[in-house]
Amino acid sequence: MFHAQIPFDRIPHQFKSGLLCRSSQSEKDGLKKADADPSVKAVMICGENGKFSAGADIRGFSSPKRHGVALSPIVSLIESSEKPVVAAIEGVALGGGLEVALGCHYRVAHAKARMGLPEVTIGLLPGAEGTQRLPRLIGVPAALDMITTGKHIPATEALKLGLVDEIVEENTIEAAIRLANKVIGQPLEPRRLSLKPVPKLPNMEAFLREALVKVKRQARGCLAPELCVQAVRAATERPFAEGVRRERELFGLLLSSGQAQALQYAFFAERAVRRWAAPGGASWSSAAPQPVRKAAVIGLGTMGRGIVTSLVKANIPVVALEQDLEYLNKGRKAVMLLLEREAMKMEGGAQTLDFHNPARLQFTVDFDLLCDVDLVIEAVFENMALKKEIFHKLSKICKPGALLCTNTSALNIDEIASATNRPQQVIGTHFFSPAHVMRLLEIIYGRHTSPTAIATAMQLAKALKKVGVVVGNCFGFVGNRMMFPYVQQAVFLLEEGSRPEAVDQVLEDFGFKIGPFRMSDLAGLDVGWRSRKEQGLTGPSLAAGTPARQRHGQRYSPLPDLLCEQGRFGQKTGKGWYQYERAGGRTATPDPWLHDFLSQYRDTHGIQSRFIDQEEILERCLFSLINEGFAILAEGIASGPEHLDVIYINGYGWPKHRGGPMFYASTVGLPRVLAKLQKYSEAHPDVPGLRPNAFLKKLVAVRSPPLKEWMSYLSHQSPKL
Ligand SMILES: CCC[C@H](O)CC(=O)SCCNC(=O)CCNC(=O)[C@H](O)C(C)(C)COP(=O)([O-])OP(=O)([O-])OC[C@H]1O[C@@H](n2cnc3c(N)ncnc32)[C@H](O)[C@@H]1OP(=O)([O-])[O-]
Numbered sequence: 001m002f003h004a005q006i007p008f009d010r011i012p013h014q015f016k017s018g019l020l021c022r023s024s025q026s027e028k029d030g031l032k033k034a035d036a037d038p039s040v041k042a043v044m045i046c047g048e049n050g051k052f053s054a055g056a057d058i059r060g061f062s063s064p065k066r067h068g069v070a071l072s073p074i075v076s077l078i079e080s081s082e083k084p085v086v087a088a089i090e091g092v093a094l095g096g097g098l099e100v101a102l103g104c105h106y107r108v109a110h111a112k113a114r115m116g117l118p119e120v121t122i123g124l125l126p127g128a129e130g131t132q133r134l135p136r137l138i139g140v141p142a143a144l145d146m147i148t149t150g151k152h153i154p155a156t157e158a159l160k161l162g163l164v165d166e167i168v169e170e171n172t173i174e175a176a177i178r179l180a181n182k183v184i185g186q187p188l189e190p191r192r193l194s195l196k197p198v199p200k201l202p203n204m205e206a207f208l209r210e211a212l213v214k215v216k217r218q219a220r221g222c223l224a225p226e227l228c229v230q231a232v233r234a235a236t237e238r239p240f241a242e243g244v245r246r247e248r249e250l251f252g253l254l255l256s257s258g259q260a261q262a263l264q265y266a267f268f269a270e271r272a273v274r275r276w277a278a279p280g281g282a283s284w285s286s287a288a289p290q291p292v293r294k295a296a297v298i299g300l301g302t303m304g305r306g307i308v309t310s311l312v313k314a315n316i317p318v319v320a321l322e323q324d325l326e327y328l329n330k331g332r333k334a335v336m337l338l339l340e341r342e343a344m345k346m347e348g349g350a351q352t353l354d355f356h357n358p359a360r361l362q363f364t365v366d367f368d369l370l371c372d373v374d375l376v377i378e379a380v381f382e383n384m385a386l387k388k389e390i391f392h393k394l395s396k397i398c399k400p401g402a403l404l405c406t407n408t409s410a411l412n413i414d415e416i417a418s419a420t421n422r423p424q425q426v427i428g429t430h431f432f433s434p435a436h437v438m439r440l441l442e443i444i445y446g447r448h449t450s451p452t453a454i455a456t457a458m459q460l461a462k463a464l465k466k467v468g469v470v471v472g473n474c475f476g477f478v479g480n481r482m483m484f485p486y487v488q489q490a491v492f493l494l495e496e497g498s499r500p501e502a503v504d505q506v507l508e509d510f511g512f513k514i515g516p517f518r519m520s521d522l523a524g525l526d527v528g529w530r531s532r533k534e535q536g537l538t539g540p541s542l543a544a545g546t547p548a549r550q551r552h553g554q555r556y557s558p559l560p561d562l563l564c565e566q567g568r569f570g571q572k573t574g575k576g577w578y579q580y581e582r583a584g585g586r587t588a589t590p591d592p593w594l595h596d597f598l599s600q601y602r603d604t605h606g607i608q609s610r611f612i613d614q615e616e617i618l619e620r621c622l623f624s625l626i627n628e629g630f631a632i633l634a635e636g637i638a639s640g641p642e643h644l645d646v647i648y649i650n651g652y653g654w655p656k657h658r659g660g661p662m663f664y665a666s667t668v669g670l671p672r673v674l675a676k677l678q679k680y681s682e683a684h685p686d687v688p689g690l691r692p693n694a695f696l697k698k699l700v701a702v703r704s705p706p707l708k709e710w711m712s713y714l715s716h717q718s719p720k721l
Pocket residue numbers: 011012015016054055056057058059067068069070071072092094095096097099118119122125126127128130268271272
């Protein structure tokens with residue numbers, strides 16, 4: 001028995017040293033030696049440290065020379081061995097790792113192992129013959145599902161699919177050796193996947209056609225899923241060797257598409273933001289989180305319900321509090337419904353979540369029950385006076401050390417903290433709706449927030465399976481602050497001659513899940529209206545004689561206010577920027593009333609309507625958002641461009657294959673972004689959002705360094721990653 005250990009499987013150390021290509025020679029030599037040695041009767045391949053392999057080193061793909069195709073010969077060599085080769089899969093077998101296992105004649109997995117071909121999520125396809133072998137083993141529908149989604153499947157599912165031959169609870173390596181001994185001398189031909197035909201489907205052509213339509217619809221411009229389908233199609237239409245050639249061709253196309261770089265950047269950016277830093281030297285490396293054994297949520301509106309659901313799913317006992325019994329009962333019903341739905345999606349269902357157990361989820365109107373919780377998340381209306389009142393109460397009731405979080409999308413954390421006797425324990429946790437689904441958690445530190453509080457909030461994000469991003473305190477924080485100029489441009493474009501459907505189309509074609517007007521209809525126009533009224537920008541507190549289209553010397557569009565005055569709040573009222581089939585309806589159709597309304601508006605204000613092309617729509621919306629991003633970086637509100645990108649990808653529907661707004665700016669080229677902003681700013685001097693930020697200008701002046709170097713060009717002490 002020869003026991004081959006694959007050194008390209010160690011997580012994480014080996015990843016950093018560029019593994020597949022470097023190790024390929026020693027793998028080949030080892031396998032050849034085993035084949036040639038008559039005393040070796042079988043081969044077992046396993047990983048190290050309880051992990052089989054997470055695949056190729058993703059960092060290696062950025063170098064044109066090293067794209068890992070060197071793995072294919074190893075997989076072929078394994079498969080063609082004259083001695084049985086058994087894979088012992090522990091931990092993960094992903095990407096190239098699973099492709100190695102597919103080259104083996106048998107696969108034994110630990111019950112807790114996970115397997116998958118996640119290449120599609122980093123803009124690639126399985127490039128070591130995985131698209132050709134997997135359909136031969138588990139059939140086209142299951143293979144296509146794994147390859148186009150990149151999902152990791154548990155060992156139990158892998159067994160059902162026939163991906164593995166056996167699963168074990170105990171020692172996987174011993175089990176693999178046992179199996180290897182058992183199969184010595186048995187014919188290997190039937191175990192060589194490259195020799196097997198792809199199982200036929202009665203309707204293969206129609207199936208593949210439909211699969212392509214489905215992935216194209218979901219991919220919103222991302223190439224990899226479509227090319228994955230093409231590679232699997234090749235497996236169904238061509239002999240193995242030709243299919244492999246096609247796979248290689250498609251792999252090369254993806255590698256040079258630019259999307260792979262963007263998606264791989266996004267992969268590492270998501271991990272980089274875990275290494276948070278705040279001014280004053282606090283950082284992930286020195287701060288330790290406090291345990292959260294019990295939490296409370298105040299307010300059971302849309303956000304609160306989602307937050308409670310998230311906490312229950314994370315197995316954190318929750319006290320859910322409302323102001324009175326009527327709201328409490330309404331909230332309780334809604335939470336239970338959400339939890340029932342979530343439980344249905346889980347193995348073990350309601351029993352796993354155990355949410356009927358009052359020790360795990362308790363509903364109350366009694367603030368005193370919050371005396372022993374480790375963390376409170378306040379999720380009431382965006383009203384400063386109300387929030388301050390609640391925080392004042394909390395600082396009296398909660399035990400010393402309890403973390404006090406406010407779920408706000410824009411309000412000043414320091415002002416909220418000022419209502420307590422423990423501002424160091426107050427922190428902003430901005431969840432995104434629906435809170436039990438959306439992955440982003442913006443974590444906002446105030447002037448006095450302690451490193452422990454930040455570390456605890458980050459730990460909470462991890463427990464909730466969310467991506468926590470630590471940012472500084474300013475109006476709208478990072479996400480919404482960058483959103484303001486974007487939405488503002490969209491509305492200005494309507495004033496100047498465009499239509500909601502035209503603007504939305506351009507941004508949806510770019511890859512956003514939903515354009516700004518559909519988004520505004522979904523969220524409710526009344527939300528922004530209320531906030532603008534509070535700020536004195538519209539409504540009764542607006543100073544008499546204020547020009548309709550100007551506030552504080554800057555251009556202002558009263559269009560959204562005018563729609564609200566007409567009762568057009570969006571989907572909830574059946575009318576907004578679009579019309580809907582009914583109040584609460586979801587199908588947006590362009591509204592002739594709105595078109596007439598826009599014409600009259602332009603006439604009233606003497607605006608000459610003009611045709612606005614797609615390029616201008618895209619650039620004015622995106623470049624103004626990016627421009628605000630540079631301002632945020634320059635002010636030290638975020639530690640780096642990765643933070644902004646992770647926020648946009650996970651909270652605002654930014655297309656991941658474009659890498660986030662700041663990465664996108666770097667691919668467009670900073671000189672171009674600057675030149676366009678300059679042009680639009682000259683045409684609209686009363687719109688500050690179009691005036692190029694000084695930091696952007698500085699970066700262009702120093703010849704647009706790569707994104708990872710941007711922060712070193714700031715003179716102030718900015719928190720570093
Ligand atoms: C010819 C083509 C062959 C083939 O078809 C192509 C491939 O195989 S493509 C590859 C297909 N495979 C994939 O796409 C698998 C991608 N990886 C994963 O899905 C998860 O990392 C994994 C599930 C493995 C562990 O999750 P977890 O336990 O939550 O841990 P974590 O996520 O925090 O990672 C820990 C550290 O490892 C780092 N790192 C991880 N993987 C890679 C990598 N492949 N490369 C480089 N680095 C990698 C990661 O950045 C982090 O570093 P740091 O400096 O500490 O921040």
